[in-house]
Amino acid sequence: MLVPKYRRVLLKISGESLKGSAPTGIDPDALNYMAQQIGDVHQMGIELAIVIGGGNIWRGGQAERWGMDRATADYSGMLATIMNALALQDALEKRGIITRTQSALQIQAVAEPYIRRRAMRHLEKGRVVIFSAGTGNPFMTTDTASALRALEIGAEVLLMAKNNVDGVYDSNPHINPDAKRFVSLDYLEALNRRLEVMDSTAVSLCMENKLPIVVFNIFEQGTMQGILSGDTVGTTIAATD
Template identity: 60%
Template sequence: MSYRRVLLKLSGEFLAGEGGFGILPEATQALAQQIKDAKDATNVELAVVVGAGNLWRGTRNGVGMDPATADYMGMLATVMNAMALQDALERLGTPTRVQSAIHMSEVAEPYIRRRAIRHLEKGRVVIFGGGTGNPFFTTDTTATLRALEIGAEVVLMAKNKVDGVYDADPRTNPNATRIDAISHMEIVSRGLEVMDATALTLCRDKGLPLVVFDIFTPGNLARLLAGEKVGTFISTGS
């Protein structure tokens, strides 16, 4: 069964290419092409949350700063990434809107739930920037919160060269086994790293499923939007 509306969670590092820092136009354009191709092939309503690890991490760059200030700077960085991804998508002809939880009306709409839903209904990609608007919450929590607010059926957790959840780190353990389906509770009990604990708990409590998949495998996103089994499916009843 194909999805009607989904939220795609992206890492900021995807916009940086191999260097891992900054915004590389070629990497951003390639990511936008994947999103456009998948949306065009399925016509699924698509919202996006992108992190800011390519520009700012409060735990690393904000050492010695007031923690709230460091987090606000990270939220501003997510808007920069959202604007870069919007530009890349619209260069490809995909109508896109950026909504920010921190008001900056010259560059982004304010986050208004009903307006976001209307954009989605009109076929526009909506990118949510500015985090939740509050410090001490990650973009994983932002993705979960926005998905619930807009009525998304699933959160797609995009990874780079990791095609799902494993029982050990596949980059260091050649014997790691990929898990096809698992529950939120088992993720917690086994200490598997999928998203931060606040976000995962919210998904569990609200029955919001997740899919962890490799977005850089060509066609993966389109297959997921069409309802095919890709990556690891995480739900309350798995």
């Protein structure tokens, strides 16, 4: 049996990846595909935690442009991530994968409160843990929540799942057909080039704590398994010697 490269990982899934071809909401086919990919990784014996976004339902930045108070808009976005987390939890448990959703907001009727040691215990027991509601604070993205939770639980890598691009490019590959994909990047280069991989706070947090980031297209079948088996997939952002 192949020994996985990593023992414990954190997967960041954008809310947009759950809407599939629909303009908003959750597409059942996209949701089930995501659950199947996660299930394949879970079968490898890897301890897997997930942070999920809410952009398919609500975007705080957009609501602010409509005139809503930014903090209120961001709290609404946190509730959207909880809805996505519950949908993903249901899809995973239908596949026999014991899953726990934890929320940074107190909403105990549907999710456990985020407690670091409880989350780690779930992982040790082979359960998938979904972290919802971001960090629980406005003005903080779910990218930042991903970096923070990954460090808190001792994850060995942060997997940034994308749904329309297979890594980090020097320009927008959907506009520029000559855009070059990076196989690897240093944290500072990713920050200085403003490549929009994830927000700068999240990249800086990973850099300060030497947590590698792998950016990949989750809608390419088997890519996540490949990464965790040690294959070179997507773009790796890490410290260079």
